Amino acid sequence: MPLWQFADRLNEFLDVDAYAADAAVQGLQVGPEDATVETAAFAVDGVVATFEEAASRGADVVVVHHGISWGGIDAVTGKEHDRVAALVENDLALYAVHTPLDGHDEVGNAALLADHLDLDVVEPFGEFGGVHVGQRARADDPLTVADLRASLSELATGDQPVQVLDFGPDEVENIAILTGSGTDWLDEARDAGVDALITGEGKQPAYHEAREAGIHVFLAGHYATETFGVRALADRVAGWDEGIETTYIEHPTGL
Numbered sequence: 001m002p003l004w005q006f007a008d009r010l011n012e013f014l015d016v017d018a019y020a021a022d023a024a025v026q027g028l029q030v031g032p033e034d035a036t037v038e039t040a041a042f043a044v045d046g047v048v049a050t051f052e053e054a055a056s057r058g059a060d061v062v063v064v065h066h067g068i069s070w071g072g073i074d075a076v077t078g079k080e081h082d083r084v085a086a087l088v089e090n091d092l093a094l095y096a097v098h099t100p101l102d103g104h105d106e107v108g109n110a111a112l113l114a115d116h117l118d119l120d121v122v123e124p125f126g127e128f129g130g131v132h133v134g135q136r137a138r139a140d141d142p143l144t145v146a147d148l149r150a151s152l153s154e155l156a157t158g159d160q161p162v163q164v165l166d167f168g169p170d171e172v173e174n175i176a177i178l179t180g181s182g183t184d185w186l187d188e189a190r191d192a193g194v195d196a197l198i199t200g201e202g203k204q205p206a207y208h209e210a211r212e213a214g215i216h217v218f219l220a221g222h223y224a225t226e227t228f229g230v231r232a233l234a235d236r237v238a239g240w241d242e243g244i245e246t247t248y249i250e251h252p253t254g255l
């Protein structure tokens with residue numbers, strides 16, 4: 001499949017144009033559009049280790065959640081040089097999709113994390129530039145903090161335990177999910193009347209904001225909560241009629 005067609009097909013499916021508020025460059029970040037794709041590698045992070053592993057597996061393109069361009073690249077030096085060099089020297093293209101892969105209702109990180117937790121998605125959550133980057137979900141039966149922590153501990157968290165800011169009710173039913181770094185949406189979570197917010201990592205103000213709002217906050221790891229989307233994209237591409245081979249590259253950070 002031509003690389004341009006590969007990128008356009010993902011762009012349309014993920015509706016990347018709707019996420020213009022994100023500073024990250026969505027879609028094809030590196031690569032000649034006249035290249036072709038027979039094997040696609042998928043990973044969370046666009047870094048040298050990922051690119052070298054993709055090259056060793058014979059990939060033509062790497063699809064990542066965290067790309068290398070966050071608002072443009074002014075100079076290709078330092079880590080930017082090393083990452084671009086790892087792509088160019090291995091004749092690899094790079095396709096990145098950030099917030100569109102967080103909020104997508106089919107292959108999005110939040111929707112699939114809700115499914116992992118056996119929760120029913122109720123509505124989009126996490127307003128961002130006119131779109132949403134998370135989901136609000138509900139448990140069929142009330143859960144405890146211990147129940148949710150145990151389920152989240154099954155993710156690829158490395159050696160780090162799931163942290164909990166335990167300020168919510170004893171029974172948890174109404175849950176907001178925003179993977180990665182989602183504590184900036186605590187005000188929206190409070191306004192939505194949820195019992196808990198599940199995200200990846202926290203920021204210092206989150207402790208007091210959660211306490212004042214009476215909401216549990218579960219910090220299950222930025223990496224761990226964002227493996228769902230790229231895995232689901234790999235499965236989708238593998239099902240295309242063009243017969244593209246896919247491979248998933250795992251590099252847990254424990255963060």
